[in-house]
Amino acid sequence: MMRSTDRIITSHAGTLPRPPELEAVMGPLFGTQQIDEAEFKRVVPGLVRDVVRRQVDIGIDIVNDGEYGKRGGFSFYVQSRIGGLEEAPPDEAPEPHNITARDLKEFPGFFAANMGGFARMAGTQTQGGRPVRINAPIFARQKLTYVGQDQVQFDIANIKAAMEGISGAQAYLPAVASGTIEHWLWNRYYKDEQEFLFAIADVMHEEYKAITDAGVILQIDDPDLPDGWQMFPEMSVDEYRRYAQLRVDALNHALRDCPRELVRLHVCWGSGHGPHKHDIDLRHIIDIIFNVKAECYSIEASNVRHEHEWEVFETVKLPDGATFMPGVIGHATDLIEHPELVAQRLVRYANLLGRENVIAGTDCGLGGRVGHGEIAWAKLEAMVEGARIATKKLWGR
DSSP states (O other): OOOOSSSOOBOOOSOOOOOHHHHHHHOSTTOOOOOOHHHHHHHHHHHHHHHHHHHHHHTOSEEOOTTTTOSSHHHHGGGGTEEEEEEOOGGGOOOOOOTTHHHHHHOHHHHHTTOOBSOGGGOOSEETTEEOOSSOOEEEEEEEEEOOHHHHHHHHHHHHHHHTTOOSOEEEEEEEOHHHHTTTEEESSSSSHHHHHHHHHHHHHHHHHHHHHTTOEEEEEOTHHHHHHHHOTTOOHHHHHHHHHHHHHHHHHHTTTSOGGGEEEEEOSOSOBSOOTTOOOGGGTHHHHTTSOOSEEEEOOSSTTTGGGGGGGGTOOOOTTOEEEEEEEOSSOSSOOOHHHHHHHHHHHHHHHOGGGBOBEESSOOTTTSSOHHHHHHHHHHHHHHHHHHHHHHHOO
16 A cells, blocks of 8 residues: 655545436435446446546545445445345334434434435435434345445456556545444344344455455445444443444454455544534544554544544554544535645644655545535545645655
8 A cells, every 4th residue: 555655645535426427327326226237337437437537637646436336325335235135114114323313412403404414415314303214224134145246346347447557546445344334234133233243244354355355455434433422322432432342343354364455444423414513532432443454544634523633643653554544625514625724734644643654535535425526526636735735844845
């Protein structure tokens, strides 16, 4: 995995704006419409080539496929890749998990007015203060299996083909963490929570290993580690730390046989546009995050609720050999960050962690989470320019 050996390099955390041609085939990012398979396979490879080239042209060093091959967004896409799932009948549907539950207690009027949203591409997250389902509730009623081999190989083939002829850049593919899948998948088969989590981990191991076996960097998307705190308002910090560590144990089980140098972890406090007042402090979980067997750690860091947490790294050090990718561009606002602000954020982390260990990144995937694709691309351009400014300040050239 690239490091910032002589300059601050850049990447981003996942989803990129979807072009109209992709929307025509797949529908909204979190949609569940039927897909014309032939048209999907015809259209996606070319769109991946285009989005990879656009990232490289902007100056991004570690690029991805925009998550264009995923059906249902960064997490729900695995519904078509896991066997043993069953849509719950309406009379059995449990109350959906709510990643704003702690905030909801203090700000019921805000959520009742439908002003809180998981992401603009999903519409509203709440209805009258209650969480609204994006997809139907899904049960595991039998042994889970991985049936997504063709889909993940399609993703791998597309990103590798798109990288042909490109030098000086690397490719990554995101895949959702086992614990985050548990946000929407309900256990009706396994004896307890631990057995269920490790069963999901065994399934996702097949996807993770396929990506790293292909020599592509694997990004684990795991908002669950911080955002699960909001889902369980009754938990104390100590109880939540045990919750989070169990999910890290399951994730590390899923990452067995995956070279650490090809794994990076992305965590954030959920992508909801809302107060985030009751998010868990990074200081309570940073050691648990660093227990994940990854080489690079990508953490939301420019959100106004979390930007101050750079101070955590005045006393906390990176694991040996690791790199850190702070979010220096946000997804919670359409304001385009000034490159000088981006540079200030990067220099701050470089002074704490070592300039060679810092990579410029985003708080989350920008596609669909800001108001328009034009804004997302402008934010990425600001990130690259900010990295250039930081390089001048840190290397003197």
